Amino acid sequence: MVIKANNSNLTQLSPLELRHLIRKGDYTNQTSGLCAGYTQANLVILPKALAYDFLLFTQRNPRPCPVLEVSDVGSRKLVDFARDVDLANDFPKYRIYRNGKLASETTSIEDIWSNDLVSFIIGCSFSFESELLAAGIDVRNISEHVNVPMFNTNIKLKSAGVFHGNMVVSMRPIRDELVPTAVQVTANMPKVHGAPIQIGHPEEIGIRDLNHPDYGDTVTVKDGETPVFWPCGVTPQNVIMQTKPPLVITHAPGHMLVTDVINSTLKY
Template sequence: MQTSSTTSFSHAGDARQSIRAGSWNAHTSGLMPPYVQCNIVILPSALASDFLRFCQRNPKPCPLLAVSEPGVPFLPDLGLDIDIRTDVPRYHIWRNGILQQECTDIHAFWNDDLVTFALGCSFSFEHALIEAGISLRHVNERKNVAMFKTDIMTTPAGSLHGPMVVSMRPMRAADAIRAIQITSRVPAVHGAPVHIGDPALIGIADIATPDFGDAVDILPGELPVFWACGVTPQAVVMAAKPPFCITHAPGHMLVTDLLNKDLPFR
């Protein structure tokens, strides 16, 4: 298994080719920093309308960047050669809200009724934070970002409901202020943090034990800074228990041809 610190690619398409060939199946934090990465949710068409409305009602955790036609495994708005059946390093297969399998290729599960949703990812704004001189511990330590379920409830849509998931990055206060300024300008990749400071205030009992990803230390003088996270749909799947769903494994994103610098700013 490769890690994002040991291999570099000249273009996002090269990274996808490596993922497609099975030679890269690690998390994508720090991989191809200039390029937009996406969370992936794949649902039967009967649930597509509900999930589209869910994204519209919950734009912080679910900033929608692209939607496929039913049964079409391609996302040409994100990259001409993208094949969603092979181009995510790891997938999760869900049935009735239970994670049943992790795999690196979903050809065996694909059918003509499935609709793919691509959501913005915080890995995209990390590039801007690093360029601004803000140190990110999980990147420096070659880890996946820490992610937590919260007691912040999303706005339901149809049968879909559940808690928001957040990603956490520890920072000094001055860096946290700068991070708010930077990320508030890019709502397409979650925008500004949803919480800073005491994790108990958003229902996180143990900051040292993330629900997804890897734990990192919070050093004296640092604050935990929490952003809405695109793993939220997986918490929704656990709560709403749809018959079938495919998602990316947390931290294992689709690398697109879009450049972070071209994301819409405000």
């Protein structure tokens, strides 16, 4: 009998040990909090026919789309961010979109893998949240145990080929006197979205009501706190879906790749 692992007895695993467990199908939960200090990453898999336009889109919009690594065409391996990796099995959960609509969720995409697929491994705010905590800043979505609130904005991105759209941002309330620190800490990590894109004026980027995020959950904004907005990794998925491509595969929200790279190496 396979004992399904849970988060509480996994905290001591190395990224490689965790990936092996996930690969075997023995761990299918979210990865938040696992392998502390190691970079976790988002996934977008596209057919090669769309890969140039998407790579160019990320080059033109690195703040919301910080690409950490791109696989070779058809390859399920990485070189830089994880050595022993199987991109078709090492995320705990995948989402398969066909013609822009969610078709299914699965713990392995081995059966639908084909040699024309390209995997984009994209930086994630988990990396800078751990640095904010280390700087003594409360990260409200963590302390309230919910998903970070995310909002559509009026910030137009640079288009590339078939891809175009607006930026999605995440919001974290920061104590007024700590806002400069929050800027400094995150600006130092451009590969995981970098500095905020807006501080304290949601209406200027088209956000009407902080209590009604477009994605994720609501968090408390206390007196003496400023809402701070960062470019968000939901942006690339959002932009891709608008083009309704025949096939896109992503990680399921929160079900990330745990890489071998420690967060601090993503700093300048």
